[in-house]
Amino acid sequence: MPRLLERQTALLAYLTSPAAIFGNGRGRADARLAGVDRGRLHLEARFSHDKRMEKIRGVLPKTFALLGPRLGRVLRDFAAACPPTDIGRLHNARQFHDFLRRRWTRLSSRRPYLPDVAACELAMSEVRSFAEDEPAPPISTPSGSPGRIRRRPGVVLVRCRHDVRPVFEDSAARVARRQVFLAVAVPFGADRPAVAELAPPVFRLLAGLGAPHKRTALGGTAAAEALIDALTAEGLVELCP
């Protein structure tokens, strides 16, 4: 008899495989699972898969809705490519987003903007989750004070290949193909995430502010100071002591 861990590993490999989830228990399984009822394993696999997909759907509802009739095939390919490695809903949703980002154009020629929709939904959930975990204290350091600045923790930067605003605004307008640079954050005093479109240089600046920098490192000009103040007011940058 193989060691228990080997049998457990074989079991989880099988239960997370498309053969077990979608195959109704047919097909070959690992010899270490000999004697275990295949029909029951199919049920277990299906229950677990459905639970996982519900978690992901909770984070990416618009993405799932837009998948429409292709949902079944996409979920099958996703299950094959990305077995579950963590219980968390954001972790699983991120796996799904990454999968769409890598594979979507090969899976479908329609709605090429779908990975961008998923990226925005994921960012909104991540920001919400961060705000829930660590409510940010209001910062009221006056303009021009000495010190250092950094991108505010909990801000998520998203670079899209399409302007997906019509999807979120339920607008009939067409989704345009263009590079869009977004920052998602909960502004000071607000209770829900807001999305700001950034000019590419501002996006790059924020991307580089993950660690604290001296204010003066941005040039110290009046324009740089005004930009820092504006980003701070938007809740995208904070002043460090």
Place this chain on the structure above:
Amino acid sequence: MRVRLLHASEAGTPSPQVAVTGQGRAARPSIGIGYRWSIDDWTRDNLGQFDVLEVTVDHCIYGGARQRAAIEDLVGRVRLTAHGVGLSIGTDVPPDLAYLDRVAEIVARLQAPAYSEHLAFTRVPGRDLANLLPLPRTTAVAKSIIAKVRTVQSRVPVPFLLENIANVFEWPDSALSEAEFLGLICGETGAGILLDVENLRVNAHNHGIDARAFLDALPAGSVKEVHVAGGVAWRGRGRDRPFLADSHSHPASAGALDLLEHALLRQTPAAIVLERDDRLDAVDEILGDVARIRARFAPPEMQVSRAAVA
């Protein structure tokens, strides 16, 4: 999602604590529910309906700061007991000591009289099904679990309870019955049992086991807490008989409550907790279940009849 443009140019009265160990057993069980963050406001509004709330320690470990604060705010206002879903005690690797130390901190903060987990596994290194899976019920596996239970007991200084799960499948080399397996582990370690009567009902239906024989085989007095829940029947392709799923989504079944009544002939649990994880907006169903459980298992006269059978 609203998108705003931002370009560079624009930048300008607590219930009495009840011991769960041998001495000082509960005269009548505390009745309550599993605490769920999404119905926190409702739970507080109805706190008087519950003698006990069961807190999932993993929600304290992995949940947000607001959720943790809300849970800790309940300390002293209602009895809290601690339950876990993240230990995966059955995975054939050493227990995660850092996780157990965090559990111990939370249990202390909650002033919980016990900490319970499932006799199951959910993951192996690199893969996490997030679903409770059964173990092969052999003496060798029991021995490895016994060692891990002792580790848990050495790190978390309150009584440890193991819960029976609803399992979809069985391992072919399971030589022990579920009651024998639980009894062996708990007998060797002194751990108590968290009896889930819905899991037992579901297993009896799905696997054809005798639920009352299971209950009769548990050592008297070993059940320290009870879970009650309600699930759904699943009718898949080609199934002539529905499969019961432990979905924690519907009112508790009469069958589960009948099993609880049978269990209480020989057991004196400190708490009976209603578990609900889905359709949480159906709060009337939750209160209805609590009222049903209380009327049937914790009326004032229970103290007399229970003493007579103890």
